Amino acid sequence: MITRDEVIAALDRVLDPELHRSIVALGMVGTVEVDGSRVVITIKLTVAGCPLKAEIQRRVSEAVAVLPGVEGVQVGLDTMTDEERAGVRDSIIGGPRKDSPFDADSPTKVILVASxxxxxxxxxxxxxxxxxxxxxxxxxxxxxxxxxxYSVPRMMGADRQPVMMDDLIIPVESHGVRLMSIGFMTADDNPVIWRGPMLHKALTSFVTEVFWDDPDVLLVDLPPGTGDVSLSLAGLLPAAHVVVVTTPQLTAQRVARRAAAMADRVELPVVGVIENMSWFIAPDTGARYEVFAGGGGAALAADIGVPLLGQVPLQSDVARAGDEGLPVVAARPDSAAAKELRIIATKVAGAVGLARATG
Ligand SMILES: Nc1ncnc2c1ncn2[C@@H]1O[C@H](COP(=O)(O)OP(=O)(O)OP(=O)(O)O)[C@@H](O)[C@H]1O
Ligand SMILES: [Mg+2]
Structure with missing residues (x-):
């Protein structure tokens, strides 16, 4: 005979897919009824119409179905009251909110990717x-x-709005990465027009009002050029490192030098250069062609006195994967570009002092 306690213990191992906490600890388990070999459970979603409700239901029924003696599981859904939701919000934040969750004491390595x-x-x-x-x-x-x-939502295949828990924005998770983009908040193809103060306010809320949950690493895709956004972010992310992306052409390298100068001005260390589109790999033969008069990445790295972290080939797989919403490292892991990008990821991790991954 299965007992209610056994069911609860199984549910305690089920994590909410976005909050990464036990659904029992989050107070999401409503009623649990055991009737012989049948179990009927009600799950309280944090918000009505939760986009991940099917996933939560699946996790719950799988966790309970494997218990010995269980022959049927029924998972009903309900929604939390405002009070219950406020309780969840408080429990996941765990204390008063800081001005920036990524201040100098934060365990997270922050990496600004600039060009x-x-x-x-x-x-x-x-x-x-x-x-x-x-x-x-x-x-x-x-x-x-x-x-x-913004292009991250398209490249990561994430096109839904983030869940809000009162004033807390839960990032959208895709391919194991927690994402936040203004693209989630605007209707398709609406041009976003920003004035300085609004821009700063939006970036501030992306840093402070999003439940980032102390990740090991926060990557930041900066807009091209050097401007207001970099200045705002430098204030919000005082311990950030900068990586500069350039192409091999000397003109591009000269412009990229300005991104390094910007980092200097806001006193953030540049940890390396990544050269992209370094050579062309023909999709049919795999032959390698030097398209651009090259050396821009190495020249830039030498110029600012940092390592060249790698060179990514120009390969149609990269563009195609981006359009499909699954980056090439996952879509075509054996492609030359994917292999190089994985090596670069390891070097970037080393350059910012990320401890070996434990997850
Ligand atoms: N190594 C590569 N091989 C093939 N195509 C690539 C490669 N890198 C980027 N692309 C393609 O080049 C285009 C520009 O890339 P991407 O949008 O990443 O550049 P960006 O620097 O972020 O541009 P923006 O300044 O618009 O933000 C995209 O269509 C992308 O798919
Ligand atoms: Mg871009």
Missing amino acids: GKGGVGKSSVTCNLAVAMAEAGYSVGLLDADVYG
């Missing part, structure tokens, strides 16, 4: 580093700070 020029592949590189680090076992947040030309 001088647009279109060098900064967002592609950032998304791939995020997925590679998640696959390596780190807990990873990815903040899309490109409020003008």
